[in-house]
Amino acid sequence: MDAAGKSLLRLVTAGSVDDGKSTLIGRILFETRSIFEDQLAAVRRTSERKGLAETDLALLLDGLAAEREQGITIDVAYRYFETPRRKFIIADCPGHVQYTRNMVTGASTAECALVLLDARAGVLTQSKRHGFLASLLGIPHLVVVVNKMDLVDYAEAAFERIREDYARFAQRLDIPDLVFIPVSALKGDNVAAPSPAMPWFGGPALLHHLETLHVPPDRNLVDFRFPVQAVLRPDASFRGFAGRVASGTIRPGEEVMALPSGALSRIQAISTYDGALEEAFAPQSVVLTLTDEIDVSRGDMLVRRNNLPQVTRALEAMLCWMDEAPMRTGVHYLLKHTTRTARAFISRVLYRIDPDTLHREPVPALGFNDIGRVEVQTALPLFVDPYKANHATGSFILIDPEGNRTVAAGMIRAAGTPRSALAAAGLGRERGAVLWFTGLSGSGKTTLARALEKRLLEAGRAAVVLDGDLLREGLCQDLGFSVADRDENIRRAGEVARLFFETGHIVLCAFISPFRAHRAQVRSRFPAGSFLEAHVRCSLEACRKRDPKGLYGRADTGGIPSFTGLGSPYEPPEAPEITLDTESAGVEELVDGLWDRLLSLARLP
């Protein structure tokens, strides 16, 4: 390290409203002389104008006009201070509005999290959420700053109670280093120097702790990963690969493998503006030259052949949804991972995690500020490691290709099971839809579904019909007609429909599906708006008259005990999206109407 150099520590701060976070940061900036006289004078003037007894250091931090007007903090702000040994970057996250999005953003680059809480209020739900997010983002150091100790008479008991409560909660988190420090940000106790008001506290003052934390302990120096940012070819004699070492180390002469090609070569030199290096390591930005002319371009990765990342087009990841518009399954997003951008879609939401209880809940999709585990399929292979082992190759963002908004942040847990080639081929180009025909046996469900399928296929649109006969012949041949078996039959039909839906198919499901609860269960597996329930209405008399399969006849003679409409009830939909009356209208007329409904929903040609 050069003489002018210091070590660098990136912090993220989080606190609930009124925990005094701005005051603490203001205090740290003040104590480290990172506040200037002209700035301080402005804050003093404002404090006096507001009639405050002490200068409100928090006023230093609100950067935007709207924040000063509304007295709220809108967005993550970055602050800088340094001590003789170390430079610090603080990502200062507002505690209330959109706190998840903001804290995840701030935490993504942090090595240490400061979670503030109010000594009077104790451990709030919000404080637990902050700890959960720090753990989720893999921050190794968590400092719980118990603030406003001056308002509890600097009582050790108040601090101890909070420490025990929080430590008990934190046992369920993945945080290797958890430290508690009692402070008064307003008075400065235990911020820059040990407080004489709290002689019972044997630990270090906050700044001393931050200055001596051992970082970066989490940097991965084992697994060499070099995502190629650009190929430099200034003239015929030089061809180098520019990039930042994501993890691990590399030396000239070592063998490397290029992904995805699998081609092998050796490092010829590590070239930089300041001369060739004997060794490069994370996170240096360098240029690598190879001894062979192998095909490597931006988005490829250089690795060691005996230490490979997973090469996969399917991921399981914890996803934090950051967009106000909820997640949509079955449409494509852009996924950026290292220097590679691929089309991707979310094929399944395994569960959402409740940040307060850490319980898992099944949901069809994630909404704004939700965190959950998902399966993602990508159009190109990615070279991934679990986030826990390697933040740089274990993280990704999702971008909405239409508005270009960053909609989600993902932390890879594992490479998933790849879906069929069908999935990749139909990937995201077309929006899927599910039309669920329900009605009595003989009402005309399959006839309508087949007619519509023919029309869709003729128009070049991927469509498929699923009906009871088809499924019961194979997938569901183990099932009978009890309520439980019928439930399972419909559940399986819904799952099959979902697989087709995810690949952009229009899925036409023709099932008697007599029970509302079963239909509602299937509906919940699809994004809102993509599942249409079509009630195929026909009187029992007319159905009995049609009786295409002779089932009514068999039922009447006792051959089918719980036949819908006879021995077993049919619960008509209460609010179907579509009603098709097959007694009064012909097939073509009804299919015309269905086509119109699908036009806007599934972007038909």
Next chain:
Amino acid sequence: MSSYLLSHLDLLESEGIHIIREAVAEARNPVMLYSVGKDSSVMVRLAMKAFHPGPIPFPLLHVDTGYKFPEMYEFRDRFCASAGLRLLVEGNSEARAKGTHPGIVGPDACCAQLKTAALLQALAKHGFDMALGGARREEEKSRAKERIFSFRDRFGQWDPKNQRPELWALYNTRMGEGESVRVFPLSNWTEVDIWRYIQREAIPVVPLYFAHERQVIRRKGILIPVTDGQTGPEPVETQRCRFRSLGCVPCTGAVASDAATVEDIIREVASARKSERENRVIDLTGDASMEQKKKEGYF
């Protein structure tokens, strides 16, 4: 066996190079905004390092108000020529022909015409979609909230309440037709980091940064240099001073200083009791003046 330690300057440098390469890899037509100041000098050095041994694969653009210090023009032309850099100089010639001057229309209106409008015109004229700039988050409070890759709409405007979340080192560079992205590779640098890096790398800077005896007048506590015989009602005095940041002659004050070398400046800045932009007349016109300018398209 190496200890694999990197100093904060090494880390800032590596981050800056990574950002510049990402911008160039994903832009259609990138450009680097060059203001002739110390931050620009550092940014150009990072760009050289990013593409070494090749040349910098984009031009530099100086949005010139015509009111810069003569020393800045001299330094600019010499520096760009010696480093073999492609320099474009653009300005709002229409407004300049009309005689737009801070003394006449006020500093804010002058900046709007000669800087903001000129920048937007220049970006449109050349079709630049991604512009690298040397702004730092530490400089000013609204900049503390700006992204490294900062999206601008078709009018070049910044919407501080609707910024894209920016995570890890994964930058969303996507934009639609007519939209643009400003990129700030020095986001995490402070003033003293800039000077330490200038020292470590022996980067040339405009001599105005170093203390000299200069003819000045005092206005609202700011030392205004006397140039071309221009003075106000205030008496002219001789003061040993330097410029902490550089801008246009009418709006840039000097600070009393004895710092004649980079080492002196580092010592001075590290113990400074006033902020870096204390001498900038343009930032003092309103509590939110920088934010307002940025919303309109200013850097």
